[in-house]
Amino acid sequence: MADGFINTPPKPEKLGAMTAENLKAALAGESQASQKYLAFSARAREEGYANVARLFEAVAYAESTHARNHLSVLGGIGNTGENLKAAFGGETFEIDEMYPAYDAVARMQGNKEAATTVRYALSAEKDHQKIYDATGTSVAGGHDRDATPVRVCPICGHTVIGDAPEECPVCGTAKEHFRTF
Secondary structure, three states: OOOOOOOOOOOOOOOOHHHHHHHHHHHHHHHHHHHHHHHHHHHHHHOOOHHHHHHHHHHHHHHHHHHHHHHHHOOOOOOHHHHHHHHHHHHHHHHHHHHHHHHHHHHHOOOHHHHHHHHHHHHHHHHHHHHHHHHHHHHHOOOOOOOOOEEEOOOOOOEEEOOOOOEOOOOOOEHHHOEEO
16 A cells, blocks of 8 residues: 555645645535535435435545545644644634624625524634633643533534533523533
């Protein structure tokens, strides 16, 4: 097996400008494919096609593996403290720039459903930013976060540490539907 990565993902390397741009585009495409196939899997399962659902899940995993490999070669995976800072920075960009601009455009164009999904995401990104900040403080002190469950609303993505609220404050989803991690 030539050039195989047996039990080891590819490592970061100095990249030519075009290769770096290509890998960034591939990372985005593979990430989108993975999420799209997970959504397709859920729909297939709802429609009673359990084996088609498993197929979509398997291919989603493969696409996610491709994305992680690209991210690794791009040097985008650091230690946990660095990764928390990068995640916090990504959430900050989404909160301060990306989603407010997307919301303005959706509203201007009268796209109510698009405005709703943007509002849901913006609200959840604020949750994530706070959680990453607190977790980063723990890691900087050499400590893991405690084992308190993380709960996520399956409709809007509202994320809480600990018990889910009786009703999601963003979209109204009942507590029993929150997913626990």
